[in-house]
Amino acid sequence: MLEQKIADILKKDIEGLGCFIWGIEISGGSFSKHIVIFIDKKDALITLEDCENVNIQAREVLDNFSELNFNFSLEISSPGIDRKFFDINQLKDYLGETINLSCFLDGKKCKLKGELKEVSDEEISLASQGQIYQILKGDYLSSNLLGAKNE
Structure with a gap:
C-alpha cells in the first residue's frame, strides 16, 4: 500500500523533528493526487511550526521518491480532536x-x-x-x- 511506503520512508525524518506519523490519506485520480500526512506528538500539541517543518522535510523526500510517478499536493495536519x-x-x-x-x-x-x-x-x-x-x-x-x- 502506498500510504505505508510513504510512512516508511518518512518515519525517521519526522521523528527527528519531534513528531510521529498518525496516519496518511491519499485521494485523487491517477495523474494527480492529494497526500495528507497527519502528525502528532506524545506529550505536546502540534503547532503550525511543526507542520511547516515536516512539510519542508517530507516534500524534499517525496519529490525524490520514485514510486510517486504522478503530480501531488502535500498537506501536513494534526489529527485534531475528532481524530x-x-x-x-x-x-x-x-x-x-x-x-x-x-x-x-x-x-x-x-x-x-x-x-x-x-x-x-x-x-x-x-x-x-x-x-x-x-x-x-x-x-x-x-x-x-x-x-x-x-x-
Missing part, C-alpha cells in the same frame, strides 16, 4: 473515551457511538446504548474520536 484512527492499535490509548465506530454486526454494516472499553489484538469492546458490543477485528471498518481526550 480518525488509522489502526486498531491507536485505540488502546483512548480507553474510556467516546468514539464513533463503523463495523459489521451480524453481517450488517452499522455505526455505533459509545465509550471505548477495551481493545485487544482480536476485538474491540464498546459500551453503547446500554449494551456492550464486542467487535471482532475482522468486522471493524473505521472509527474516530469524539472530542478531546480526557486527561
